[in-house]
Amino acid sequence: VKGSARREAQASLYNVQKNSSSISDGISAEIIRKSPDKNTGDVLKRVSGASIQDNKFVVIRGLSERYNASLLNNSVLPSTEADKKAFAFDIIPSSVVDNLVIYKSATPDLPGDFSGGAIKVTTKDYPAKALNELAVSIGYNSLTTGKNFYKGFPNGNYDQIGFLDNSSRLMPGAYYNNRYGFINNSNKFKTAVTKMFPNTFGFQAANQSAPSLSVSYTGGNTAIHSNGTKLGYIYSVGYSNGRAVSDRDRREFDIQKRGTYDYSTDNYDEKNNLSALVNITYSYGKSKISWKNLFNNTFVKTVGIRNGINTENDEGNSFYIKSSNSEVTGNGLANSVLEGLHRIGKDWTVDWNGSFAYTYKNQPDQRMLAFRSPENVNGNFYLTLNNENSPEIRNAGRVYSYLNEYIYGASANATKQFRMFDQLQKLKFGTQNYYRDRDVEVDGLGYASLISNHMTINESKNTSYNNFFSDANIDQYGLTVANIETNSARYTGNALLNAGYAMLDNKFGEKIKLTWGVRVEKYRQELSARNRATKVYDNTDVLPSLLLTYSLNTSTNLRLAGSQAVNRPEFRELAEYNVYDYDNNVVVRGNPDLVRCKNTNADLRYEWFPAPGEIISATAFYKYFNHPIEQVNKGNDVLSYENADHATAYGAELELRKRLNFIAGKFFENLTFYSNAAYIKGSVQFHGANLNSSLQGQSPYLINAGLNYATENDFSINILYNRIGPRLKFRAATGAALNIFEKPRDVMDVQVSQKILHKKMEVKLTISDIFAQATTWYYKYDNNISNTNYKAADDKIINTIKYGSTAMLSLRYSFGK
Numbered sequence: 001v002k003g004s005a006r007r008e009a010q011a012s013l014y015n016v017q018k019n020s021s022s023i024s025d026g027i028s029a030e031i032i033r034k035s036p037d038k039n040t041g042d043v044l045k046r047v048s049g050a051s052i053q054d055n056k057f058v059v060i061r062g063l064s065e066r067y068n069a070s071l072l073n074n075s076v077l078p079s080t081e082a083d084k085k086a087f088a089f090d091i092i093p094s095s096v097v098d099n100l101v102i103y104k105s106a107t108p109d110l111p112g113d114f115s116g117g118a119i120k121v122t123t124k125d126y127p128a129k130a131l132n133e134l135a136v137s138i139g140y141n142s143l144t145t146g147k148n149f150y151k152g153f154p155n156g157n158y159d160q161i162g163f164l165d166n167s168s169r170l171m172p173g174a175y176y177n178n179r180y181g182f183i184n185n186s187n188k189f190k191t192a193v194t195k196m197f198p199n200t201f202g203f204q205a206a207n208q209s210a211p212s213l214s215v216s217y218t219g220g221n222t223a224i225h226s227n228g229t230k231l232g233y234i235y236s237v238g239y240s241n242g243r244a245v246s247d248r249d250r251r252e253f254d255i256q257k258r259g260t261y262d263y264s265t266d267n268y269d270e271k272n273n274l275s276a277l278v279n280i281t282y283s284y285g286k287s288k289i290s291w292k293n294l295f296n297n298t299f300v301k302t303v304g305i306r307n308g309i310n311t312e313n314d315e316g317n318s319f320y321i322k323s324s325n326s327e328v329t330g331n332g333l334a335n336s337v338l339e340g341l342h343r344i345g346k347d348w349t350v351d352w353n354g355s356f357a358y359t360y361k362n363q364p365d366q367r368m369l370a371f372r373s374p375e376n377v378n379g380n381f382y383l384t385l386n387n388e389n390s391p392e393i394r395n396a397g398r399v400y401s402y403l404n405e406y407i408y409g410a411s412a413n414a415t416k417q418f419r420m421f422d423q424l425q426k427l428k429f430g431t432q433n434y435y436r437d438r439d440v441e442v443d444g445l446g447y448a449s450l451i452s453n454h455m456t457i458n459e460s461k462n463t464s465y466n467n468f469f470s471d472a473n474i475d476q477y478g479l480t481v482a483n484i485e486t487n488s489a490r491y492t493g494n495a496l497l498n499a500g501y502a503m504l505d506n507k508f509g510e511k512i513k514l515t516w517g518v519r520v521e522k523y524r525q526e527l528s529a530r531n532r533a534t535k536v537y538d539n540t541d542v543l544p545s546l547l548l549t550y551s552l553n554t555s556t557n558l559r560l561a562g563s564q565a566v567n568r569p570e571f572r573e574l575a576e577y578n579v580y581d582y583d584n585n586v587v588v589r590g591n592p593d594l595v596r597c598k599n600t601n602a603d604l605r606y607e608w609f610p611a612p613g614e615i616i617s618a619t620a621f622y623k624y625f626n627h628p629i630e631q632v633n634k635g636n637d638v639l640s641y642e643n644a645d646h647a648t649a650y651g652a653e654l655e656l657r658k659r660l661n662f663i664a665g666k667f668f669e670n671l672t673f674y675s676n677a678a679y680i681k682g683s684v685q686f687h688g689a690n691l692n693s694s695l696q697g698q699s700p701y702l703i704n705a706g707l708n709y710a711t712e713n714d715f716s717i718n719i720l721y722n723r724i725g726p727r728l729k730f731r732a733a734t735g736a737a738l739n740i741f742e743k744p745r746d747v748m749d750v751q752v753s754q755k756i757l758h759k760k761m762e763v764k765l766t767i768s769d770i771f772a773q774a775t776t777w778y779y780k781y782d783n784n785i786s787n788t789n790y791k792a793a794d795d796k797i798i799n800t801i802k803y804g805s806t807a808m809l810s811l812r813y814s815f816g817k
Contacts, residue, residue, distance in 0.1 A: 015609075015612075017101075017607075017615075018555075018557065018607070018609050021107055021505055021513075021515040021547060022103045022104075022105050022106075022107050022110070022515075022547065022561075023103070023104045023105035023547070023559055023561055023603050023605050023619065024101050024102060024103045024104060024105075025047050025050075025101070025102050025104065025655065025676075026047065026099060026100055026101035026102065027047055027099070027100050028098075028099050044058050044100065044102075044119070047100070047102050047676075050102060050117070050702070058116075058117075058119060059116070059697060059698075059699065059724075059727075060102060060104070060116035060117035060119075061104070061116055061117070061621065061649070061651065061653070061678060061680060063115065063116040063623075063649065063695060063697065063698055064116075064695070064696060064697025064698065065116075065697070066567060066570075066629065066697075067114060067115045067116035067117075067567060067599075068114055068116045068117055068118070068119055069110070069111040069113055069114035069117075069118040069119070070118075070119050070121075071111070071118065071119065071120045071121065072121050072123070072294065072335050072337075072357075073121075073122060073123060073292045073294075073335070073337040073339070073353075073355075074120070074122075074337065074339060074353050074355075074411070075335065075337045075353060075355030075357065075409050076111060076355075076357075076407065076409055076432075076434050077333075077335070077357060077359075077407075096123050096124060096236050096275070096277045096294065097121060097122070097123060097124070098122045098123055098124045098125060099122050100119070100120070100121050100122070101119075101120045101122075102117040102118070102119050102120075103117060103118040103120065104116075104117050104603065104619075104621075105545070105547060105559075105561035105563060105601065105603050106118075106519075106543070106545045106561075106563035106564075106565055106601065107503060107515060107517070107545055107547065107563075108428075108501035108502065108503040108517035108518060108519040108543075108545055109413060109428060109430065109432075109501055109503060109519075111432070111499075112499065112519050112521045112541065112543045112565055112566055113521075113565065113566050113567060113568060114565060114567075115565045115567065115599040115601055115623055115625070123277060123279060123292055123294060124220075124234050124236075124277075124279065125232070125234070125279060125281055125290065126220060126221075126222050126232025126233055126234050126279065126280075126281045127220045127221065127222060127232065127234055128222065129221075129222070130220070130221045130816055131218060131219055131220040131221065131234065131814075132218075132219050132814065132815040132816050133217070133218045133219070133812055133813065133814050133815070134215075134216075134217050134812070134813050134815070135214075135215065135216045135217075135218075135810060135811065135812040135813075136213075136214070136215050136810070136811050136812075137213070137214050137215075137764075137808050137809060137810035137811070138211045138212065138213055138808070138809055139211055139212035139213075139214075139242060139806055139807065139808040139809075140211055140212075140806065140807045140808070141212070141244065141245075141803075141804050141805070141806045142772065142804035142805045142806075143244075143245045143246070143247065143802065143803065143804030144209045144242075144243050144244055144245040144804065145209050145210070145211055145212075146208055146209065147208060147209055147245060148205070148208060149205075149206045149207070149208060149209045149243060149245070149268055150203045150204065150205055150206060150266075150268045150303050150305065151203065151204060151206045151268065151270060151301065151303055152200070152202070152203050152204075152301065152302075152303045152326030152327075152367075153198075153200040153201075153202070153203075153204070153326070153466075154168050154169075154198065154200055156168050156169065156328075159270075159272070159299065159301060159328075160241070160272065161239075161272060161274060162239075162272030162273060162274045162297055162298065162299035162330075163274075163297065163299060163330065164299065164328065164330040164362060164364065168198075169328065169364040169365040170364065170365075171197075171364075171365070171400050171443065172193060172196035172197060174192075174193045174196060175193050175196070175197075175481065176443075178193075179443060179483055180483070180530075182481075182482070182483060183388055183389075183482060183483070187450050187478070187480075190388075190450065190480040190481075191450070191474060191475065191478070191479075191480060193481070194447075194469075194474055194479060194480050194481050195471050195474055197398070197469070197481060198365075199466075199467065199468075199469045199470055200326070200365070200367060201324070201326065201367050201369045201465055201466065201468060201469060202324055202326070202369070202464070202465030202466035202467075202468075203268075203303045203305065203324055203326065203465065203466075204466070209243040209245070210243075211242075212240065212241065212242025212243070212808075213240065213241050213242065214238065214239065214240035214241070214242075214273075215238070215239055215240075216236060216237065216238035216239070216275075217236065217237055217238075218234070218235070218236040219234070219235055219236075220232070220233055220234030220235060221233065228284070228285070229282070229283065229284040229285075230281075230282070230283045230284075231280075231281075231282050232280070232281045232282075233278070233279065233280045233281070234277070234278075234279050235276075235277060235278045235279070236275070236276065236277040237275070237276045237277075238273070238274070238275045238276075239272075239273065239274050239275075240271075240272070240273045241271070241272050241273075242271050243268070243269060243270055243271070244267075244268075244269040244271060244803070245266065245267065245268055245269075245804075246266075246267045246269075246801055246802060246803050246804075247264075247265075247266055247801070247802040248264070248265040248266075248267060248583065248799070248800065248801045248802075249262075249263070249264050249265075249799070249800040250262075250263045250264075250265065250308075250584065250585050250798065250799050251263070251796070251797065251798050251799070252585075252637065252798060253779055253796045253798065255738070257781060257796060258311070259311060260310070260311050261308060261309065261310045261311065262308050262309050263306050263307070263308030263321070263585065264306065264307055264308055265304050265305065265306040265583070266304070266305050267302060267303070267304045267583070268302065268303045268304075268305075269300050269301070269302050270300070270301040270302075271298070271299070271300050272298070272299045273296070273297070273298045273299070274295075274296070274297045275294075275295065275296040275297070276293075276294075276295045276296075277293065277294050277295075278293045279291070279292045279293065286342065286343035286344070287340065287341065287342045287343070288340065288341045289338075289339070289340045289341075290337075290338070290339050290340075291336070291337070291338050292335075292336070292337045292339070293335070293336045293337075294333065294334070294335045294336075295332070295333070295334045295335075296332050296333050297330065297331075297332035298329075298330070298331055298332060299328070299329070299330050300328065300329045301327075301328045302325070302326070302327050302328070302329070303324065303325070303326050304324065304325035304326075304582060304583065305323075305324055306321070306322065306323045306324070306325070306370075307320075307321070307322045308320070308321055308322075309321070310372075319372045319373060319374045320372065320373045320374075320375070320376060320379065320381075321370055321371065321372045321373075322370070322371050322381060323368065323369060323370035323371065323394075324367075324368070324369055324465055325366070325367070325368050325582040325583075326366070326367045327363055327365075327366035327367070327582075328363065328364065328365075329361065329362070329363050330360070330361075330362045330363075331359070331360060331361040331362070332359070332360055333357065333358070333359050334356075334357065334358040334359075335355070335356070335357045335358075336355065336356050336357075337353055337354070337355040338353065338354050338355075339351065339352065339353035339354075340352050340353070346417075347416055347417045347418065348414065348415070348416055348417075349414070349415040349417075350412070350413070350414050350415075351412070351413050352410075352411065352412040352413070353409070353410070353411055354409070354410050355407075355408070355409040355410070355434075356406070356407070356408055356409075357406070357407045357409075358404070358405070358406050358407075359404075359405050360402075360403060360404045360405070361401075361403045362401070362402045362403065362404075363399070363400075363401040363402075364400050364401070364402070365398055365399075365400060366398065366399040366400075366401070366582075367397075367398050368393065368394060368395075368396070368397050368398075368399075368580075368582060369383070369395075369396050369465060369468065370383070370394060370395050370396070371383050371459050372384065380458060380459070381458075381459040382456045382457060382458045382459060383395065383396060383456070383457045383459070383463070383468065384454070384455070384456050385447055385448055385449045385452075385454075385455045385456075385457070385477075385479070386446075386448055386449070386453065386454060386455075387448055387449055387450075387452065387453045387454075388448040388449075388450065388480055388482040389448075389482075390448075391445075391446025391447060391448040391482045391484055392446055393444055393445075393446045393484055393487055393580055394580065395446070395447075396446060396447035396468075396469075397444065397445060397446045397447065397484070397487075397580075398444075398445045398481070399442065399443065399444050399445070399487070399580070400441075400442070400443045400445075401441070401442045401443075401579075402439075402440070402441045402442075403438070403439075403440050404438070404439050405436060405437065405438040405439075406436070406437045406438075407434055407435070407436045407437075408434060408435045409432075409433065409434040409435075410432075410433050410434075411430065411431065411432040411433065412430055412431055413428060413429070413430030414428070414429060414430060415427070415428045416428075420506075421507070421508060421509075423506075423507035423508065423509070424507060425504065425505060425506055425507060426504065426505035427502075427503075427504055427505075428502070428503050428504075428505070428517075429500075429501065429502040429503070430500070430501060431498070431499065431500045431501075432497075432499045432500075432501075433496075433497060433498050433499065434496075434497050435494065435495070435496050435497075436493075436494060436495040436496075437492075437493075437494050438492065438493040438494070438571050439492050440489060440490070440491050440492075440493075440571070440572075440575070441489070441490050442487070442488055442489040442490075442577065442579065443483070443488050444483070444484040444486075444487025444488045444578075444580070445481045445482065445483060445484065446481070446482055446484050447469065447479055447480070447481060447482075448479070448480055448481075448482045449477065449478055449479065449480075450478040450479070450480050451477075451478035452478075455477065457473075457477055486577065486578045487577070487578050487579065487580060488577065489529065489530070489575060489577035490529065490530040491527060491528060491529035491530070491571070491575050492527075492528050493525070493526065493527045493528070493571035493575075494525075494526050495523065495524065495525040495526070495571075496523070496524045497521060497522070497523050498521070498522045499519060499520065499521045499522070500519070500520055501517060501518065501519040501520070502517050502518065503515065503516065503517025503518075503545075504516055504517060510551070511550055511551045511552075512548070512549070512550055512551075513548075513549040513550075513551070514546070514547070514548050514549075515546070515547040515548075515549070516544075516545065516546040516547070517544070517545065518542060518543065518544045518545075519542075519543045519544075519545070520540065520541070520542050520543070521540070521541050521543065521566070522539075522540045523537075523538075523539055523540075523541070523566075523568060524536070524537070524538045525537040525538075525568070525571075527571060527574055527575065527592075529575060529576065529577075532576065535574065535592055537568075537569075537574075537596075539566075539568075539596060541564075541566050541598070542564075543563070543564045543565060543566065544563070544564055545561070545562065545563035545564070546561065546562050546563070547559060547560070547561040548560045548561075555608060555609045555610060556606075556607070556608045556609070557605075557606075557607050558605070558606055559603070559604070559605040559606075559607070560603070560604050560605075561601075561602065561603040561604075561605075562600075562601065562602045562603075563600075563601050564598065564599065564600055564601070565598075565599040565600075565601060566596055566597065566598055566599065567596065567597040567598075567599060567625075567628070567629065568596045568597075569594040569595075569596065569629055569641070572590060573590055573591065573594055573629065573641045574590055574591070574592050574594055575590040575592070576589075576590050576591075576592055577589075577590060584799065585637055586637045586638065586639050587637060587638045587639070588639050588640070589634075589638060589639070589640040590640070590641065591640055591641045591642060594629055594641060594642075594643055595627055595643055596627070597625055597626060597627045597628045597629055597643070598625075598626045598627070599623060599624065599625050599626070600623070600624040601621070601622070601623050602621065602622045602623075603619060603620070603621045603622075604619065604620045604621075605617060605618070605619040605620075606618045606619075610658070611659065613657070613659070613672075614657050614658050614659060615655060615656070615657045616655070616656050616657075616658070617653075617654070617655045617656075618652065618653070618654050618655075619652060619653040619654075620650075620651075620652045621650060621651060621652070621653070622648070622649075622650040623648065623649045623650065624646070624647075624648050625644075625646060625647040625648070625649070625695070626646050627643040627644065627645070627646065628643065628644050628646070628647045628684075628695060629641055629642075629643055629644075630642060630643075630644055630684075630686075630695065630696035630731050631696055631730055631731070632696070632730060632731045632732065633730040633731065633732045633738050633739070633740055635732075635738060639730060642686075644684050644685060644686045644695075645684075645685040645686060645687070645688065646684075646685050647682060647683065647684040647685070647695050648682055648683055649680060649681070649682040649694070649695060649698065650680070650681055650682065651678060651679045651680035651681055652678070652679050653676065653677070653678045653679075654675075654676065654677050654678075655675070655676040656673070656674065656675050656676070657672065657673070657674045657675075658672070658673055658674075659671070659672050660672065660673060667709075670709055670710055670711050670712075671707065671708070671709050672707070672708045672709075672710070673705075673706070673707055674704075674705065674706040674707070674708070675703075675704065675705040675706070676702075676703075676704045677701065677702060677703045677704070678701060678702040679700070679701050680694070680698060680699065680700055680701065680702075681694070681700065682694040682695055682698055684731075686731070693728065693731075693739070694727075694728050694788070695728070696728050696729075696730065696731045697727060697728065697729075698727060698728060699724045699725040699726070699727040700725040700726065700727075700788060701724070701725040702723075702724050702725070703721070703722070703723045703724075704720075704721070704722050705720070705721040705722075706718065706719060706720045706721070707719045714753075714754065714755035714759060714762075715753070715754045715755075716751075716752070716753050716754075717750070717751070717752050718750070718751045718752075718753075719748070719749075719750050720748065720749045720750075720751075721746070721747070721748050721749075722746075722747040722748075723744055723745070723746050723747065724744060724745075725744055725788070726741045726742065726743055726744055726788040726789055726790065727741065727742050727788075728740075728741055728788070729741060729742045729777055738779060739779070739780050740777050740778070740779060740780075740798065741777065741778055741779075741780050741788055741790070742775065742776065742777055743775075743776040743777075743778060743790050745771075745773040745774070745775060745776075746771050746773055747769055747771070747773075748769070748770045748771055749766065749767065749768045749769065749770070750766070750767045750770065751764060751765070751766045751767075752764070752765045752766075753765075757813075759814075760813060760814050760815075761811060761812065761813045761814075762810075762811070762812045762813075763809075763810070763811055764808075764809070764810040764811075764812075765807070765808070765809055765810075766806075766807065766808045766809075766810065767805065767806070767807045767808075768805065768806045768807075768808070769803065769804075769805050769806060770805055771805075772802070772803070772804050772805040774800045774801060774802045775799075775800070775801040775802075775803075776790075776797055776799065776800050776801075777797070777798050777799035777800075778790050778795045778796060778797045778798060779795055779796045779798055780795055781794050781795055781796065782794050782795065
């Protein structure tokens with residue numbers, strides 16, 4: 001039966017889902033291959049009840065990424081972000097994923113810090129036969145390819161392969177070693193050290209953008225020996241290179257809806273990615289040992305060119321601005337897991353793992369420079385500099401930022417089968433532990449004048465973007481760099497989790513199954529920052545859970561689940577320092593007074609698996625949050641974090657995956673329809689006021705849909721659609737009128753594929769984001785904050801970002817038989 005293999009992969013995953021001791025949804029490698037998704041972040045938005053925020057963070061059931069737990073090959077993943085609890089799934093290539101499952105109800109053997117979902121990504125194990133594949137793709141973007149492009153200075157020696165060349169971007173040692181007392185040195189010394197910083201502000205025109213390119217190679221094999229042992233391996237290496245241009249309009253309004261500024265920014269990104277995977281598995285008798293390794297490094301070099309107008313005061317006096325931002329970002333993940341599975345006798349199964357993960361996000365020498373003119377966009381521009389006691393990073397500044405986090409994990413689980421009530425029962429118990437070690441260093445520097453409290457320097461041939469901080473100008477105008485304490489930080493953080501659990505899978509007759517137990521987590525978090533007392537947060541939480549499954553028949557389940565969970569503040573959320581976000585023109589500030597959030601969850605689910613690879617399910621859920629943590633808009637372009645008093649979220653999910661072969665005709669035999677949708681409501685009490693509003697990051701609805709046509713001749717067309725409702729991006733701390741929402745956008749992708757050359761080569765054409773609708777944020781001024789839809793007559797758009805549409809042609813060739 002040709003074509004059935006593709007269905008079998010998803011059918012196998014659905015079979016696991018049907019017999020699971022948790023409420024879960026998943027997607028298999030074969031479905032991933034039929035989608036246009038390049039990374040795991042893109043894949044996740046296809047899972048029921050999930051959406052993607054900022055192209056990489058997962059929102060499940062409308063809840064923000066902070067309510068998720070992330071696991072790779074059964075090991076807990078650290079946060080990849082400096083400023084929030086989130087894992088950027090765009091750093092895991094989809095080509096190395098075997099399956100992906102989102103657990104939406106807790107069981108004692110899962111991490112206790114999720115209420116949205118526990119996302120478990122499993123990479124490929126070993127192939128059933130020899131594997132040698134080469135894949136090449138080229139891509140076109142409507143805003144980038146063949147268009148003008150600008151890049152910054154300098155070019156590092158390793159930029160092209162995607163690694164930071166720190167030698168060209170390091171802070172001068174003479175400043176670094178004296179940075180905390182730099183202001184106390186002589187003017188002569190400060191001037192000399194300022195000249196040591198490279199004069200690399202501004203930008204330059206580059207060649208028009210060529211199509212993006214990516215190439216990967218995957219190999220592997222499995223050897224089966226006469227004694228029954230099996231040794232398998234799989235490896236993959238990948239490299240991609242491309243550019244991206246995005247258009248951004250950023251506006252700001254006050255409480256009376258008066259505009260305070262209107263900026264237009266073009267961002268020019270050069271992106272390089274390098275990934276590698278090596279997995280080795282050895283099985284013998286009733287045991288299997290695997291060593292799984294994944295490395296991914298992403299390098300982005302960005303230039304932002306901004307023009308706009310500011311309204312400075314109530315009288316409406318305005319000035320024009322033009323500015324530039326140049327930065328590089330290197331972020332990545334190295335993950336290694338050694339795990340074992342052993343079946344002992346007839347009744348015992350023991351599994352264990354030890355893991356190590358390293359994430360980093362380094363941004364050395366971000367450079368910002370802004371000129372203004374009181375006349376018009378073509379008028380005379382000048383730069384304003386304060387004295388060294390109050391430099392302004394937005395006018396002329398540099399930021400050096402480094403984040404490194406290590407996480408060491410170990411777990412062991414034992415399962416005992418026994419009979420009771422004439423049914424097979426299971427007892428499972430175990431321990432899961434990890435230690436996180438984070439180191440963050442941020443130095444914010446502003447340029448200042450040594451000879452004036454408020455100096456203005458006119459733009460000229462000798463004082464432009466590219467040469468303003470030449471040695472001659474530093475001498476002539478008495479310029480110096482100065483540390484900006486509020487934009488600088490040096491802190492280390494560590495966290496130790498020790499968890500133990502016990503659970504039972506009890507069967508009562510052929511139809512009733514009860515999974516229940518308790519998990520105990522002791523979590524100690526320590527934050528040590530320069531010039532501040534060490535903060536220690538120490539809690540022990542008892543987290544019970546229960547899942548009752550009633551099997552209506554062999555293909556249908558009715559499930560009822562309840563659990564308690566916890567949500568803890570991240571290091572950055574607790575750390576007291578400011579970070580200026582140039583793209584969004586906001587300052588992000590921490591709050592050391594945050595407390596953990598305790599959550600209570602309930603789910604009721606009906607699921608029917610009518611045929612292999614098919615599912616129809618409906619779920620209702622309810623969640624209560626005590627002291628949820630939210631990112632709030634404090635006004636004046638400042639974002640921070642606060643605990644709300646309490647909140648609720650409730651809603652329903654529907655999922656359908658069905659072959660249309662019940663309709664007469666050959667065409668419908670090859671057609672599969674897929675859709676999932678979620679509807680979410682909620683309310684929050686914030687500062688004692690009951691708000692008929694959702695949690696921060698929550699959407700009122702999610703829609704995913706797909707139509708796949710696949711023939712016996714290996715020709716397929718896949719059409720995918722995604723839409724999320726207006727979500728609360730940032731809550732206002734000063735009144736509902738400053739709540740920031742994100743407008744819905746319709747995303748449609750199409751992929752056409754065909755195997756040729758005796759099925760050795762697969763040709764794919766993918767068109768992503770066909771409608772290319774802008775990402776839009778807006779202030780909701782309507783007093784009825786339960787109505788979150790954008791109203792042009794009442795609300796104000798503050799942020800619009802356009803990314804364009806992308807077309808990609810891919811070739812994948814399999815060598816050998």
